[in-house]
Amino acid sequence: MxxxxxxxxxxxxxxxxxxxxxxxxxxxxxxxxxxxxxxxxxxxxxxxxxxxxxxxxxxxxxxxxxxxxxxxxxxxxxxxxxxxxxxxxxxxxxxxxxxxxxxxxxxxxxxxxxxxxxxxxxxxxxxxxxxxxxxxxxxxxxxxxxxxxxxxxxxxxxxxxxxxxxxxxxxxxxxxxxxxxxxxxxxxxxxxxxxxxxxxxxxxxxxxxxxxxxxxxxxxxxxxxxxxxxxxxxxxxxxxxxxxxxxxxxxxxxxxxKTAVSSKSASDAATEARDICAFWERASATLEGGVERYSKRKVAIYGAGFYGSWIYCRIGQAVDVVAFLDRNENMKGAMHFGIPVLPPEELPEDAEALFIGLNPLKARAAIAAQPWLQRAGLDHVWL
Ligand SMILES: [Zn+2]
Structure with missing residues (x-):
């Protein structure tokens, strides 16, 4: 409470x-x-x-x-x-x-x-x-x-x-x-x-x-x-x-x-906040499933921005993250949480899964447009 x-x-x-x-x-x-x-x-x-x-x-x-x-x-x-x-x-x-x-x-x-x-x-x-x-x-x-x-x-x-x-x-x-x-x-x-x-x-x-x-x-x-x-x-x-x-x-x-806020606008706002929480709750559950499947195995995370960083904070301890992939030119050669940030074309050969750290509304189209991410044997894990 x-x-x-x-x-x-x-x-x-x-x-x-x-x-x-x-x-x-x-x-x-x-x-x-x-x-x-x-x-x-x-x-x-x-x-x-x-x-x-x-x-x-x-x-x-x-x-x-x-x-x-x-x-x-x-x-x-x-x-x-x-x-x-x-x-x-x-x-x-x-x-x-x-x-x-x-x-x-x-x-x-x-x-x-x-x-x-x-x-x-x-x-x-x-x-x-x-x-x-x-x-x-x-x-x-x-x-x-x-x-x-x-x-x-x-x-x-x-x-x-x-x-x-x-x-x-x-x-x-x-x-x-x-x-x-x-x-x-x-x-x-x-x-x-x-x-x-x-x-x-x-x-x-x-x-x-x-x-x-x-x-x-x-x-x-x-x-x-x-x-x-x-x-x-x-x-x-x-x-x-x-x-x-x-x-x-x-x-x-x-x-x-005394405040004149209507109880309707307050309850609408509360509903909206709970919906957003529900999204993150589902995303956490999805990642827990991914962690069980890839425990101690090599994976990469697509996106070194907010969503990719959040994925890292959920899975980073349990799986072996070998790279972040990001198209941002400014991040080329950077380290993020001690892990190299690579252009997507340079996805390491040994990665068995790719966790997609992009805005879920835009993620599928962005990944589908990159042939080098469609490698046989590479699983995609979506939020
Ligand atoms: Zn309150």
Whole structure:
């Protein structure tokens, strides 16, 4: 039994439960089981706390730190032009926040604060501030965020009630107490100040449900409930500008209000979350069958992205994974979990089975199109 992180309702049992190891959002393994609980009252889905969460984010979670210019690709246009994730976030944030001239803005859980930096390039009148729970990122703030506008571990009391806007990009899915987080943001905003946050949309990207350090999997209903409980008024939930994510705008209002979320939207959200859990439950059962058949034998995994990594975390101990196959040119020659990533044409001769780690909606067509994967004696194992 557990309590809902958003509405505090008791949730009797997990809807999804698989044993350790589990997969993190930065594609590492943790020696803990993955459990997802779905709240029927507010439509929120949540996972267990990550053990020693403070140490995990302070020193273990260095996303995008290794290279100055490393950024995830958001989209590639027909003419080959690449849009990076933080460029897209910056443009979207400026549009959704509609900030007044000279606005003070805080990136709360900023990491390197690339999004805020790009916003200040477009709008030199903005007064940027940054806060993070790790000191790792401080070097990335030097030169464009004034010293007194930087904070690590806790936000200074003098910041209270001062910001025109606070934003948090892909942070709240990680926190144990999302309503407490939103209350802390409210304290930092001036009256009528605006809060913008982005979080994964698990219905748009079902893989999110199996990420162990994403403690929160929000729905429209649970977003509305959490904001109202924190004294913030929901303005917009944009779920189309960034596929697989919600971009949410809320305002600081007078007193924390009673939530007006309909029980129908909450129960629809709960049903959707349970359906996604059922998919992962079936996928786990399929892999258990595969493990029994290929125990200690040589296999390969197609796909070194999220689905392939998740397969590895389920079967990696029991079978001998000789290679990941991936068509991504950037991964050529890379090692993933200490295993080589090869182009699909180089599938090792001795692999007896190929576990398919692709989005199940697209997997069969993608594999059928590659003759070198149709070798006699090679079994395909599908999620
Ligand atoms: Zn709830």
């Amino acid at each position: 557990t309590a809902c992180r958003v509405c505090n309702e008791h949730i009797a049992a997990p809807t999804y439960e698989v044993p350790a190891p589990s997969l993190t959002s930065i594609m590492t393994l943790l020696d803990v089981p993955t459990r997802v609980f779905v709240c029927g009252a507010c439509g929120h889905a949540q996972s267990d706390d990550v053990p020693d969460v403070q140490a995990f984010y302070d020193t273990g979670y260095r996303i995008s730190l290794s290279s100055e210019n490393h950024d995830q690709i958001f989209s590639v246009a027909a003419d080959g032009a690449i849009t990076y994730r933080t460029d897209h976030q910056a443009a979207l944030a400026l549009q959704l926040l509609d900030l007044p001239e000279g606005a003070s803005i805080l990136d709360y859980g900023a990491a390197k604060a690339d999004t805020l930096r790009k916003m200040t390039v477009a709008r030199s009148d903005l007064r940027p501030h940054v806060f993070d729970v790790s000191s790792d990122y401080a070097p990335a703030w030097q030169g464009w965020v004034p010293e007194q506008a930087q904070a690590v571990y806790s936000a200074p009391a003098t910041w209270r009630g001062t910001f025109d806007a606070v934003m948090s990009h892909f942070v709240i899915e990680h926190v144990e107490d999302p309503v407490g987080f939103m209350r802390a943001v409210r304290e930092l905003l001036r009256p009528d100040g605006t809060f913008l946050f982005s979080i994964p949309d698990v219905a748009g990207n079902p893989g999110d449900m199996a990420v162990v350090d994403h403690l929160n999997h929000f729905s429209d209903a649970s977003i509305a409930h959490a904001l109202a409980s924190a004294g913030l008024q929901l303005q917009v939930i944009d779920k189309t500008s960034f596929p697989g994510a919600f971009f949410v705008v809320a305002k600081r209002v007078g007193e924390p209000a």
